[in-house]
Amino acid sequence: MRPLERVLRTRRALATAIATRAALWATATTLTVGALATIASRRTGRLDGFAPWLIAAVIGGIVLVVLLMPWRRLTVPRVALWIEERVPRLEYALVTAVDPAAERAPTTALLEQQIARVSWTAETRRAVSRAVAWPALATIAAFGALLLAQRVAFARSASAPDGTVSATSTASRDVASPFARLSATVRAPAYAGGRVLRVESPASIVALVGSSVTFDAPGAGAGVTADVGGQTLAVQPTSGWRVALTVGDRPTLVRFRHASGERIVALEPRADSVPTVRLLEPSRDTVMRVARGALSLSAETHDDIGLASGAFEYIVSSGEGESFQFRSGTLGTRQYSGAANGTLAASLALDALNLKPGDMVHLRAVARDGNSVSGPGVGASETRVLRVARAGEYDSIAVEGAPPPEADKSMISERMLIMMTEALDRRRPTLARETLMSESRAIGRDQTRLRKRVGDIIFARLGNNPSGEEGRDPDDDPASADTSVRADSASRDAARRAATRAGRPAREIAAADSADSARAALLRAASAATGNGDEILDFEGDETPVVAINRPLLEAYNAMWEASRELDQGETARALPPMRRALAAIQRARQAERIYLRGKAPTVVVDLARVRLTGKDTGAASTRVPRQPVDPGAARRAERLAAAIELASRTPAAAIDSLVLLRVESLDAAPRLAAAIADALDAMRNGRDATTLLARARRVADGTVRGAGRLGAWSGVW
């Protein structure tokens, strides 16, 4: 390796050392300044958030820049001189060798040989180590200082006068008191399984009503007193001392007092919920014509602790007016033995109840829990009523569901009939004559039904009874159908007008009237409409738009008639053209109509007297009434909360006690406030910043609208 290359390698090492040293010093400076600024900000409260660290970062950056400046001076001659200074054996051979002026000198080879015999790696390594060692140590020290500063700041924050609130637990301040190692053992009532829970250093205890709570603490217990709700509790000597009590049904405080201080523990009773019962069968109230057979009953039950028993209860009420008799009973009783969930099932024999018309059976399911302390809790389902209908009210009872539609009465569209006919026509060469006729006539019957439906529509529009001749089933006897038909004058007029326009002779018109057949009238109108008559139909005359708009349907009706006739003869190919004409006519009719749907318009009667303000004045201006004064307890609670928050900035431990007291007293009257205080307490006990939570509690406490108990002097009746 040539001398210049070795010098450059050394220069890289020195540059790295300079950069590392600068970075370490900058880090150490940043951490140190940040730690100091944190402590200062906690003390003075002038800086918060990231401000201390922003300042520290700026200072650290300045240090970094300043310490990187030597980097620029690392030229090759300077580095060579730096090496010559530390390795005198080189005798300036290195400086000479790296000089560009001596590059082509005849002595270059000799100089390189001399330099090659000397190594300065150790000197370089030592220099680099020295340069980095102290900054590294400074960085570690600064990091330690930062951790220390955090602890100091955290410890001071508990008593900081700036309004931010956090605190260590109550227990940690009671090291010297007899309550320092207070613990509680909670034993649930026997019906709840007698489960035992141990709580160390309790601040509040949530337990079922009737649970036994035992407070234990080491020490002699001399001078210790305890009371709950003003009643003194016995302090029993054991290996330490013990206080026992039973959880009542209201929130309360247990106060332990000693010359060294006081300890408060909140007792929050948890009520045992009553069982929930859901009646599954019968699912709804029912009215029966005859009470016979058995009625299936089922229900499901649930309890938060455990069920004891369940059963169905029924009451039969008989009679009417002022004379009623009642019978009651239970059935399907079941024992659960403490299970949380259960079912009930039974069968009610209606015959055995001997129900008469008008009698009612009230049914419900009932479940009881095993609460032997404050219970048992009884839960009941909603009540179902089964009633036996009276003879005179059958018309108001919907017992039977609608029957399913008859399959052979369903309609097939014209398009579907065409597809069926086309398919049959394709299969025609392969079918026996009888099969072809059978299937073709089946399609023909469907075609006839559809034609009948079209006829109904036309009749309805013409103002006739759609259930006339064309309302009859096509399978009915046609002769009887013809004789049973009555076409009213309107349909005859329509047919007559159509025939007249078609240029029919007068005798034909007379014949049409004399036939008195709606079918004939309709057919004539259809024939005229489709141009089968000798003359072209002209609707411009005195024809009404109602008939005009029926024209496509009349055409379809006629084509269907023709198609069904061909289908009855098994002529599928000849049936298809009129079927397609019918389809096209139906499409035209559908497109021609524009229907405006609307409901029946309301009849509006304008109240003229009211509009003209001439009505009788019956109103009077309302007077102001004083607002309901807010619960005075709420105001007191808000004041106490404010005082506790104020106290928290000076003595967090006392504030915690105040908040515990306030929370217990608020559990019933202001549960939202109690919950908000609980959150704040949790934060304070765990050393977290409770400022936001206390602010929320204050909002909850102040949330109600305040009003004075009376109106102000300015107010009064208008």
Add this chain to the structure above:
Amino acid sequence: MSEFVFATGQYESGDWDSAPLVPANLIDSLAKYTSLPVAPTGAIVALASDDLFRFPLVYLTGHLPVRFTEAERANVRRFADRGGMLFVDDHNHDIDGAFHKTAVEELGRAVGKLTQLANTHPLYSSFFKFPDGPPNTAHELNGWGDNLVHSHLLAAMRGDRIAVLYSNKDYSSEWGYHPDNKRFLSIDNTKFGVNVIVYALTR
């Protein structure tokens, strides 16, 4: 003086009853702004009926094509000649003039050609002042229907009197709401209806 009864004309074709709330709304406005004695509900009168001549003003509207019967056509002609006023409004704002084409044609056959009514006509100042002619409807301004703001009404005159006033501004939709809801409008849009009634009763 007998009280004014607002009459809606019934004709054989089309949907003559497409704006059932307009009569009550105009009756409410008439009662509110004028001291004219007015019946609290409107009446329905068949155009082919002789009862038509009992009403000084008959309101006619619809969406569908109009085809008068001979009796209707003759009665309308006599009604116009004898001093009645027919107020016809095209209720369409979503199709291309089906009512307009047929109604104008029918009215032309019945009472003569309809011509543009000048926006300075006394109709526009008979009670309220409408210096710009007929007030526009929301349907016109919203660009619905034929996307036009019709600047003039049409009329068939008998002398200097309007015998048939024809509008394709769709006042039937504009005024088709319950009068109790009028309080929600910042500007009462039925004032022109008062002008029409007052004009019919004073000419």
